[in-house]
Amino acid sequence: MKKVTIGVDIGGTNTAIGVVDAEGNVMVKDNISTPSHGDIDLYISDLATAIKELIKSVKLLNEDIEIMGVGIGAPNGNYYSGTIEYAPNLSFKGMLPFVKLLRKHFPDMEAIALTNDANAAALGEMIYGGAKGMKNFVMYTLGTGVGSGVVVNGDLVYGHDGFAGECGHTTLIPGGRLCGCTALGHLEAYCSAPGMKRTAFELMAHYNATDSLLADKSFKELDSKMIYEAAEKGDKIALEVFEKTGEWLGQGLADTVHHLSPEAVFLFGGPTAAGDYIFTPTKKSMEKHLLPIFQNKIKILPSKLKMGDAAIVGASALVWKELEK
Amino acid sequence: MKKVTIGVDIGGTNTAIGVVDAEGNVMVKDNISTPSHGDIDLYISDLATAIKELIKSVKLLNEDIEIMGVGIGAPNGNYYSGTIEYAPNLSFKGMLPFVKLLRKHFPDMEAIALTNDANAAALGEMIYGGAKGMKNFVMYTLGTGVGSGVVVNGDLVYGHDGFAGECGHTTLIPGGRLCGCTALGHLEAYCSAPGMKRTAFELMAHYNATDSLLADKSFKELDSKMIYEAAEKGDKIALEVFEKTGEWLGQGLADTVHHLSPEAVFLFGGPTAAGDYIFTPTKKSMEKHLLPIFQNKIKILPSKLKMGDAAIVGASALVWKELEK
Numbered sequence: 155m156k157k158v159t160i161g162v163d164i165g166g167t168n169t170a171i172g173v174v175d176a177e178g179n180v181m182v183k184d185n186i187s188t189p190s191h192g193d194i195d196l197y198i199s200d201l202a203t204a205i206k207e208l209i210k211s212v213k214l215l216n217e218d219i220e221i222m223g224v225g226i227g228a229p230n231g232n233y234y235s236g237t238i239e240y241a242p243n244l245s246f247k248g249m250l251p252f253v254k255l256l257r258k259h260f261p262d263m264e265a266i267a268l269t270n271d272a273n274a275a276a277l278g279e280m281i282y283g284g285a286k287g288m289k290n291f292v293m294y295t296l297g298t299g300v301g302s303g304v305v306v307n308g309d310l311v312y313g314h315d316g317f318a319g320e321c322g323h324t325t326l327i328p329g330g331r332l333c334g335c336t337a338l339g340h341l342e343a344y345c346s347a348p349g350m351k352r353t354a355f356e357l358m359a360h361y362n363a364t365d366s367l368l369a370d371k372s373f374k375e376l377d378s379k380m381i382y383e384a385a386e387k388g389d390k391i392a393l394e395v396f397e398k399t400g401e402w403l404g405q406g407l408a409d410t411v412h413h414l415s416p417e418a419v420f421l422f423g424g425p426t427a428a429g430d431y432i433f434t435p436t437k438k439s440m441e442k443h444l445l446p447i448f449q450n451k452i453k454i455l456p457s458k459l460k461m462g463d464a465a466i467v468g469a470s471a472l473v474w475k476e477l478e479k
Numbered sequence: 480m481k482k483v484t485i486g487v488d489i490g491g492t493n494t495a496i497g498v499v500d501a502e503g504n505v506m507v508k509d510n511i512s513t514p515s516h517g518d519i520d521l522y523i524s525d526l527a528t529a530i531k532e533l534i535k536s537v538k539l540l541n542e543d544i545e546i547m548g549v550g551i552g553a554p555n556g557n558y559y560s561g562t563i564e565y566a567p568n569l570s571f572k573g574m575l576p577f578v579k580l581l582r583k584h585f586p587d588m589e590a591i592a593l594t595n596d597a598n599a600a601a602l603g604e605m606i607y608g609g610a611k612g613m614k615n616f617v618m619y620t621l622g623t624g625v626g627s628g629v630v631v632n633g634d635l636v637y638g639h640d641g642f643a644g645e646c647g648h649t650t651l652i653p654g655g656r657l658c659g660c661t662a663l664g665h666l667e668a669y670c671s672a673p674g675m676k677r678t679a680f681e682l683m684a685h686y687n688a689t690d691s692l693l694a695d696k697s698f699k700e701l702d703s704k705m706i707y708e709a710a711e712k713g714d715k716i717a718l719e720v721f722e723k724t725g726e727w728l729g730q731g732l733a734d735t736v737h738h739l740s741p742e743a744v745f746l747f748g749g750p751t752a753a754g755d756y757i758f759t760p761t762k763k764s765m766e767k768h769l770l771p772i773f774q775n776k777i778k779i780l781p782s783k784l785k786m787g788d789a790a791i792v793g794a795s796a797l798v799w800k801e802l803e804k
Binding site for chain 1: 776
């Protein structure tokens, strides 16, 4: 019997579902839209149908497959209660008993569990990725926002209420940039992909850099990939964006280290594709901000999860962690 | 048999030793000086003698006493290895195998364990104090410096190397005040007792406040107790010191909550004697800095450990935690 798990990643517009093998490879996958109609029962029913179809298709490939459970990554997903709570980007309002509702469609499934997407990514790193065997590490996911997952003594930290690990919303610069959450100066406003764009625009404004390769892009157009490409061509603004992003991120990582002293911090997401451009200044800044007792001890590593599948794979990892109990 | 533990608190100039009952009361205590001679074997021998004398004296009080172990709180104390590592304020240099050396004098003692003082305080709060029964909480100790201890799932977080929980050295204000550790803008430089003094002097300078009750004190003289007394008399500078300290501390606590989502944060130390003067603005600021998902959920509580004995009592708690294993 080949033991596999199902990972579900719920985003604002799209829900991705995949069957994942024990090594973290996605065997088959599918997408349904995360609806804007707000009818949770209808959505759960559609999701259950899609999961059942996927199970059917993977059993056609190989009859000897055992489905161990369903893991779900969702915004504001609460591991303890299996609820999605007041997620700002979803049409379903209030407190949703998500696991309970899905369970009705899979009464015999051994494990169904839910957490937020960054926590799921950290579990994916631990079960299938670069954190195998690590007992204490932190994962930062850099994308539209900045998420994080904290692992202590081999277990994900959920905190007293299920929501621990929101390092993207620590204050980096008091009174600084407006964050998506409406507070000021959060790490996410500086170190996410849109944060890098904001830095590029600030720097162009500061230097009056009409000669930058980024100077012909609108604020809507510019993205972190373009900044990387411009850096590759030696563009000074683009290079300074990475320097500054690394300086900020390193300060934030040092705060995390002072709380938790992890063996490593894993970075995941679009901006990390820039490699040394982002890792070198981040490492330098983190070391500068650390107490001597922590210096030259904490690794900053790129995630080993595949970018496209990471959310599904991370969510599926939750099942293995459940079955450990 | 009455089961008791021994707590040892190693400070820069003084080492306090106490026998502590199961409710956290100090039955007998003693002090030896933490020597400046740097001879660790001599110091360990003196410490062992003092501990044995205390055990003798407590057995004179009550023959039916069983000593369960020795817990030690020390600067840069590493729980995993039982070592004190490069502690800046001690005359003993390098990496000291403290537990191993003390063990030679107590070959039959069931548990001998060591951690840093703030971690010990957090354990004290958990075993004897206000955090009884709490699985996720954080303790901040405000004194000459700011220490912290983090508890997740009922266990102290030591991190990968034994040194987790240095929240006093997170960056509050980038490029801000010089911290004792030589970095800039750390929480400790704002929210410790000397940090409050620095705030008072900044505010007097800012307002040219020659009429403040604090205006006749030198920088050497002023302490946080005087600031409290002036606040009680309605002194505007003193009142604003508490407002600002609370604003800063609340920002730091919010960062901690975003990492860990604890049930409560306990505050311990001299500045907390000011009660609402410090707790009210701290709570207000923490709430302001929290994501909605965490708001109005996290308690800020005064420590229930007695100020004078807390270090001994905290260190002794380590023994009970060891014996749980």
